[in-house]
Amino acid sequence: MKKDRGKVWLGVAGVVMNSEGKWLVVKKKYSGLKGVWSLPAGFVQAGETADQAVVREVKEETGIDCEVTGLIGFRSGVIREEISDNMAIFLCRMEDENQPIQIQELELSDVQWLTEDEIARKGESSVMLEEMAHQQLANHQLYKIEGVNPGDIFQYTAYKLFFHK
Template identity: 75%
Template sequence: MKKDRGKVWLGVAGVVINSEGKWLVVKKKYSGLKGVWSLPAGFVNDGETADEAVVREVKEETGIDCEVSGLVGFRSGVIREEISDNMAIFYCRPIYDIQSISIQERELSEVAWLTVEELVNGGESSVMLREMASHELKEHQLFKKEGINPGEVFEYSAYKLFFNK
């Protein structure tokens, strides 16, 4: 069942890089990303923060447990002049050095750890992935800060800041 997301979308993607410097990438079975390497990604659900959503999406799509350490970038666009399509792109680390990949077969055809060279020169990467892999990513573009209370008046149940130190 397709969920009605309205006309403002918030998605997340994870740049998960292992100790060998390889990126965790997926091939979708549908949409404009069908058959090309892209980042594990999905939408933020009700009641979760964007960084919680990316950890969930990476686990659901690939079976890899990861943790967020920073925000790499933000993609924003408008689809057919009506839908605001936004994506927070997080830097993530695998929690364990050795983990088995498990493919979410409903959505994905492949999952792999690939080098930057393979992503840039292999000819099968999405435009966004190829562009990101072509530039040196710093581990932390924006750092995560938790444990901040902006005031009870706002009634936040979760609150995190991502900023440049």
């Protein structure tokens, strides 16, 4: 069953890296990403922040527990001149290097750890993933700020800031 997301979409994707610098990548069984390497990704649900959504999506798709360490990109586009399609891309760190992959077989055909070079030269990666691999994201300095309140008048129940150093 297809969900009605309205005309403004907010998705998330996670670049999860292990201690060897390899990225956790997936092959979807559906959509325009069917059969190509892409990042674990999905839509933000009501009542969660974007960084909570990416942690949930990575866990649902791969079984890997991770922590968001920063925001590294934002993709924005318009589909058929009517739907605003937006995606926040987060850098994530594995919580347990020994945790095994548990593939979500309803959505995915494969999950692997690949190096930036393997992603960039494989020819089997999504356009966004190939571009990101060419940028060598591991060299960027990122940080997040938690525990700030922009003012009670806004009534945020969760509020986080992500910046490049």
